Amino acid sequence: MEHPEDVFNIEFFRENPRPFYALGRELYPGRFKPTITHCFFTLLYRKGRLLKLFTQNVDCLERAAGLPGEMIVEAHGSFASQHCIDCKSHYPDDLMKKALMTGEVPHCQTPQCNGLVKPDIVFFGEPLPESFIINRSLPAAADLCIILGTSLKVQPFASLPSVCREGTPRLLINKERVGGLGSRPDDVLLLGDCDEGVRKLAHELGWLEELEALYREFNPDQGERKIQSLPPKSREELLQDETERLSEEVEKTLRLSREHEERVRRDLQKEEEKYKKKDEQQAKTEDSEAEKTPDSDRILRTEASEEKAPSTQPDKPAL
Numbered sequence: 001m002e003h004p005e006d007v008f009n010i011e012f013f014r015e016n017p018r019p020f021y022a023l024g025r026e027l028y029p030g031r032f033k034p035t036i037t038h039c040f041f042t043l044l045y046r047k048g049r050l051l052k053l054f055t056q057n058v059d060c061l062e063r064a065a066g067l068p069g070e071m072i073v074e075a076h077g078s079f080a081s082q083h084c085i086d087c088k089s090h091y092p093d094d095l096m097k098k099a100l101m102t103g104e105v106p107h108c109q110t111p112q113c114n115g116l117v118k119p120d121i122v123f124f125g126e127p128l129p130e131s132f133i134i135n136r137s138l139p140a141a142a143d144l145c146i147i148l149g150t151s152l153k154v155q156p157f158a159s160l161p162s163v164c165r166e167g168t169p170r171l172l173i174n175k176e177r178v179g180g181l182g183s184r185p186d187d188v189l190l191l192g193d194c195d196e197g198v199r200k201l202a203h204e205l206g207w208l209e210e211l212e213a214l215y216r217e218f219n220p221d222q223g224e225r226k227i228q229s230l231p232p233k234s235r236e237e238l239l240q241d242e243t244e245r246l247s248e249e250v251e252k253t254l255r256l257s258r259e260h261e262e263r264v265r266r267d268l269q270k271e272e273e274k275y276k277k278k279d280e281q282q283a284k285t286e287d288s289e290a291e292k293t294p295d296s297d298r299i300l301r302t303e304a305s306e307e308k309a310p311s312t313q314p315d316k317p318a319l
Contacts, residue, residue: 010125014085017105017116024100029079034065036195037148039214042066043207051142052135056150056157058121065218075132075157077121084108086115128156139163145170149194152179173197 006012007019042065044050053062053071058078063069069080082091089110096119099106106117122128136156139145145164152158161170161179172181173190174197182189190197202211 005124008121008123010085010123013118013123014116017118018103020118021099021103021105024103027079028097028100029060029064032059032061033219034061034215036211036215037198038062038065038067039218040198040202040211043202043211043214045071047207052138054132054135054157054160056154058119066214073129073131073135075122075128077119077129079119079121082117082119084110084113084115084117087113089113091117132157136160137163140165142168144168146173147171147179147181148173148198150174150178152181171201173201 007023013020038061041050041053041062045067050071052073053067054073054075055062056076058074058076060078060080062072063080074080082093082096083089084091087108087110089108091106091109095106096117098104099117100119108115108117120129139160140163142164145161145168147161147170152161158179161181164170166184167186169186169188170181170184171188171190172178173192173194175191175193177189177191181187190200199208199211202208
C-alpha cells in the first residue's frame with residue numbers, strides 16, 4: 001500500500017482487503033449518536049415536509065435518528081447494506097458486523113462464487129449509486145433547499161444546490177459560505193454551528209420543543225435540555241431587525257456588483273494578453289521565415305520584381 005487512501009481503492013481492495021477490515025471497528029456505525037441536526041431531518045419527514053435527504057455521509061446516523069432509508073439518497077453509499085463485489089449477492093447484516101468487529105475478511109455465500117464482500121460505501125474507482133443518478137434532478141422540484149454541514153467541493157454532489165429553480169429559497173446552515181450560495185436574491189446564509197442553526201430555525205417555526213423531545217428520544221442519556229423560549233419582539237425591535245436585514249441585502253448587492261466588475265475587468269485583461277501574445281507570435285514567425293530565406297534568393301527576387309515592374313518613364317520618340 002503506497003498511500004493511506006488506497007484502503008478505499010476498489011482495485012487495491014480486490015488485491016488485499018485486509019487493511020480495510022483492520023479498520024472495521026473504527027468505521028462501523030454505532031460509536032456515535034445522532035445529533036440534533038439528524039433529528040431535524042426526521043422531524044421534517046414526520047411533518048410531511050421532506051422531499052428527500054441527500055447526504056455524503058456513510059455513517060448511517062440519519063437512519064439512527066429514525067429517518068426511513070427510502071427518504072435518503074446516500075450519494076457515497078453507506079454501511080446500511082453490503083454485497084459481493086463480483087456477483088452482487090447480498091450478505092447478512094450480522095455476519096458483516098462480526099467481520100468488521102473481528103477484522104475477518106468475509107466472502108460471498110453464493111455457491112461457486114466465493115467473491116470478496118464489502119459494505120456498500122463507494123470506493124475510489126466505483127460509480128456512484130443508482131439512487132443518486134435517478135434522483136439527481138429532484139432539487140428542481142423543491143420549494144425550499146436546506147444545505148447543512150458541507151464543503152460542497154466534491155462533484156457531482158456539489159452541483160445539487162444549483163439544480164434548484166431560480167426563485168427557490170436556498171438556506172445554508174454552515175460554518176462558512178460554500179458553493180456560491182449567497183449569489184441569488186433568495187439565498188439565506190445562517191453561518192455558525194449546524195446544531196445551533198437548526199435550533200434557531202426550529203424556534204422560528206415553533207418546533208423547538210418537538211425537536212428537543214425527538215433528540216432525547218434517540219439520546220436518552222443526554223438528560224433534559226432547558227428550552228429557552230424567547231419573548232415576543234416589540235414593534236421597535238422588529239423594525240430594527242428589518243432595517244438590519246435591508247442593510248445586509250444592500251451590502252450584499254454592492255459586493256456582488258463589485259465582484260462582477262472585477263471579473264469583467266480580469267476577463268478583458270486576459271483577452272488583451274491573449275491577442276498581444278498572438279501578435280507577438282505572428283511577428284516572431286515572420287521574422288523566422290525571413291531569416292531562413294538566403295540573401296542571394298532575396299536579391300534575385302528583388303531583381304525579378306524590378307524587371308516585372310512597369311516603367312514610369314515616357315517612351316522616346318522613334319527617329
